[in-house]
Amino acid sequence: MNLQQAMDHTERWYESRGWTVFDFQREAWKAWHENQSGLIHSPTGSGKTLAAWLGPVQDAMSRSTAEATGGDPALRVLWITPLRALASDTRNNLEAVSDALGAGLSVEIRTGDTSSSRRTRQRQQPPFALVTTPESLSVMLSYPGSEIGLANIHTVVVDEWHELLGSKRGVQLQLCLARLRKLCKNLRIWGVSATLANLDQARDVLLGPGKEGTLIRGVVPRSVEVCSILPTDPASFKWSGHLGLQLIKPVIQAIDNAGTTLLFTNTRSQAELWFQALLNARPDWLESVALHHGSLDRKLRVRIEDQLRSGELSCVVCTSSLDLGVDFSPVDQVMQVGSPKGIARLLQRAGRSGHRPGAVSRILCVPSNALELVEITAVRNALAEKRIEARQTPQLSLxxxxxxxxxxxxxxxxxxQDMLNEIRDTYSFAELTDAQWQWVMDFITRGGQALKGYPQYHKVLQVAGVHRVMNEQIQQRHRMAIGTINSDAQLSVVFQGGKRLGTAEESFIARLKPGDTFQFAGRHLEFIRIREMTAYVRKATKRSRVVPRWGGTQLPLTSALADSVLQTLHLWQQGELSSPELLSIDATLKLQQQWSYLPGPNDFLIEYIRTQEGYSLFCFPFAGSLAHEGLAMVVASRLSALTPSTFTLQVNDYGFELQSPEPVEFDLDQLRQAFSVDHLLADILNSINTSEIAKRRFRDIARISGLVFDGYPGRAKTAKQLQASSGLIFDVLENHDPDNLLLDQARREVLDQQLEFERLKTTMQNLQGRQWRLERPERLTPLSFPLWADSLNSQTITSQSFQQRIQAMLDALESASDDTLQTT
Structure with a gap:
């Protein structure tokens, strides 16, 4: 058949399924046939995959097999997925569509789980399409002859581009795509994405600077209904999230009333706790409720996904591991435990329900404390105004x-010179200077100024004008270390009999003693011993409330949502906004007004309160926890310079606390001076131990750049060993090569990522234009109580006394609030 017949055949297939071909899908197919590249942006479940896939399928159907592959079988389509766990499902979906249309195109997977024999067969008999990850694509490029096997690719599809855009994995992919553009003639690059604000920039990052590309906008986003489970007794609903299972009964009722539910949490630890809480309350759900997060063994996750797909499960408690990619048509309810912390994140998760064109996405939010009810209203308002967060890509990640x-x-x-031109053909390195390039070349060929005396850092040699790696040991080590995903060293958690449950971070396992119990993979486990990076466990005979803590799970409130929270408070204060959530905590907001002040977008509230622990200055910029961390350090340092004092710091998304054992009096002029943007960078560098923080950040940079080696499989180095090795190198470089660009990068990343310096600076500038309110309440307020509770938790007291102190303070505040409300 010719191309038009293939396209008509596609339309008839849609009709036979009772589907509608959307205009954006036809637009994408037409653009592909015209050799264009671009970005397809459309809501989850609206048909983006078919928009990207059917152009190449139609082209293949319009030719004979020999014509389609240039006479010999060749790899034509490379499909990049951000998660290895999605590869199998993606492959099945792509091949099912091909088979249904009669194209009969082979689709295979190439990830870290793919056996060496299959990889060899894929090189000898390549499939039409290969589903892979950024890391596996890099590994493919590391083999001699790879340019031959990849040269016939005519299409690269980057799925869920928004998940890669803002990370070093996205930078890694940019570099790989620049290489493919050089290897492959007439290469088409297409991104597939949802929940993005900066679409033009996202497209330009994907295609490279100066590249023409089209932006295809999908169907009008489905209606998103944001609802909440409200406390039955708002007056006693907690002001802080430490007792976050208060709404377990209505959650169970909501699950009971639905077909299949995805219960999203923000962290893996929280998922473990909620899973156990559901089973404790409903033991009869043992076979119908499951747990799913990224640290569970892949076989367990796949089994749960299959059960979810077949409708066997009534609920899956999950994290972002089920945010992406897979269509679970049986799911008719999505729940979000706690604040989503971002507008795009809630929109992405809401899209898991009603996951088909024309359906309404509905998400049921479960607040863990009173103030999260404000955030839920703020998210709903932001969605109504079509405001979601932009994602920025890292620059110059050397x-x-x-x-x-x-x-x-x-x-x-x-x-x-050819490689320099290729590198500058990426968005992240378009501004790479000649001096920076020469430094990088010196680093990979002789280790740089300080390490030139160590042969293991002389990795790349120039042979007849071509730079190559000739040492086999260097090749072996490098290939195993390819990738940019960083975390604490992972230990396998395995039953003594051999069944693998998943992975936990070494920093958690190292604190356990034989006989200690903890929750993991939905089970109560007893720790036995560690051997060769494996933690052996058995089923525990007693229950435990201890849950592993995983790094990389801190979710600060986004700027867009923080702004919406302040706007929501202001509108409520003016009597211009009402919602079920705000009505539910009306009394709490009124208490904040009466005991102190309720800030809006033009206000900056500061509270000075005496507590049993001392004297606390609570400041509420509403800038997110990461920016508040740096802000608290700077302000504490500046105030200490005015009056000698010692502060204990605590931060959350709304503000920060400076606690001192003795009273410290400041007027508004002094506080304004402490919040001045003048000399901000210098004061940050002076107020915190940036060298020590940068040294910890340098561990990941050292691993990615190849300065340190993780170790061989089964003999991986511990996190402590890696930190010691990278710390030693950091000290050597700092003393003997202070201009080393990787040291500079570590400092930049501390400022940009760990302290969100630009957001911090913007916040301080904005605060100068706000109305400052210094209040001196007689007691903790609804805004200050969560900070006080967190600071109490960080002190050295037992868990029991912590809970007792929290509950005692809550009881006292509730009694005071009753008295206040009765007199108004």
């Missing part, structure tokens, strides 16, 4: 560049 250059030198090798 550790990723160093890794990529060694990868290419192991494969086809490179000529220096």
């Amino acid at each position: 550790d990723v560049l160093c890794q990529h250059l060694v990868t290419i030198a192991m494969g086809s090798g490179f000529i220096e």
Whole structure:
């Protein structure tokens, strides 16, 4: 059949399924046939995959197999997925569509789980399409001859581009795509995405600077209904999230009333706790409720996904591991435990329900404390105004560049000037200077100024004008270390009999003693011993409330949502906004007004309160926990310079607390001076131990750039060993090569990522234009109580006394609130 017949055949297939071909899908197919590249942006479940996939399928159907592959079988389509766990489902979906249309195109998977024999067969008999990850694509490029196997690719599809855009994994992929653009003639690159605000920039990052591309907007976003489970007794609903299972009964009722529910939590630890809480309340759900997060064994996750797909489960408690990619048509309810912390995150999760064109997405939010009811209203308002967060891509991540250059030198090798032009053909390195390039080249060829005397850092050699890696040991080590995903060292958690449950971070396991119990994978486990990076466990005979803590799960309130929270409070204060959530906590907001002040977008509230622990200055910029961390350090340092004092710091998304054992009096002029933007960067560097923080950040940079090696499988180095090795190198570089660009990158990342310096600076500038309110309440207020509770938790007291202190303070405040409300 010719191309038009193939397209008509596609339309008839849609009709036979009772589906409608959307205009954006036809637009995407037409653009593909016209050799265009671009970005397809459409809500979850609206048909983005078919929009990206059916152009190549129609082209293949319009030719004979021989014509379609140039006479020999060849890899034509590379499908990049951000999660290895999604590869199998993606492959099945792509091949099912091909088979249904009669195209009969082979689709295979290439990830870290793919056996060496299958990888060999894929090189000898390549499929039409290959589903892979950014890391596996880099590994493919590290083999000699890879340019031959990849040269016939005509399409790269990057699925869930919004998940890669803002991370070093996205930078890694940019570099790989620049290489493919050089290897493949007439290469089309298409991104598939949802929940993005900065669409033009997202497209330009994907395609490279100066590249023409189209932006295809999908169907009008489905209606999103944001509802809440409200406390039956709002007056006694907690002001802080420490007792976050208060609404377990209505949650169970909501699950009972639905077909299948996805219960999203923000962290894996929270997922473990909610799963156990559901089973404790409903033991009869043992076979119908499951747990799903990224640290569980892959086989367990796949089994749960299959059960979810077949409708066997009534509820899955999950994290972002089920945010993406897979269509679970049986799911008719999505719940969100706690604040989503971001507008885009809630929109993404809401899309898991009604996951089909024309359906309404509905999400039921479960607040863990009173103030989260405000955030739920704020999210709903932001969605109504179509405001979601933009995602920015990292710039000049030289550790990723160093890794990529060694990868290419192991494969086809490179000529220096040609490679420089190729690197500058990416968005993240378009501004790379000649001096920075020369430093990188010096680093990969001789280890830089300080490490030139160590042969193991002389990785790349110039042979007949081509830069190559000739040492087999260097090749072996580098190939195992390819990637940019960083976390604490992972230990396998395994039953003594051999069944693997998943992974937990070494920092958690290392604190356990034989006989200690903890919750993991939905079970109560007893720790036995560690051997060869494996934690052996048995079923515990007693229950435990201890849950592993995983790094990388801190979710600060986004700027867009923080602004919406302040606007929501202001509108409520003016009597211009009402919602079920605000009505539910009307009394709490009135207490904040009466005991202190309720800030809006033009206000900056500061509370000075005496507590049993001392004297606390509570400041509420509403800038998110990361920015507040740096802000608290600077303000504490500046105030200490005015009056000698010692502060204990605590932060959350709304503000921060400076607690001192002795009274410290400041007027508004002094406080304004402490919040001045003048000399901000210098004061941050002076007020915190940036060298020590940068040293910890340098561990990841050192691993990515190849300065340290994780170790071989089964003999991986511990996090402590890696930190010691990278720390030693950090000290050597700082003393003997202070201008080392990787040191500079570590400092930049501390400021940009850990302290959100630009957001911090903008916040301080904005505060100067607000109305400042210094209040001196007689007691903790609804805004200050969560900070006080968190600071109490961080002190050295037992868990029991902590809970007792929290409850005692809540009882006292509730009694005071009753008295206040009765007199008004």
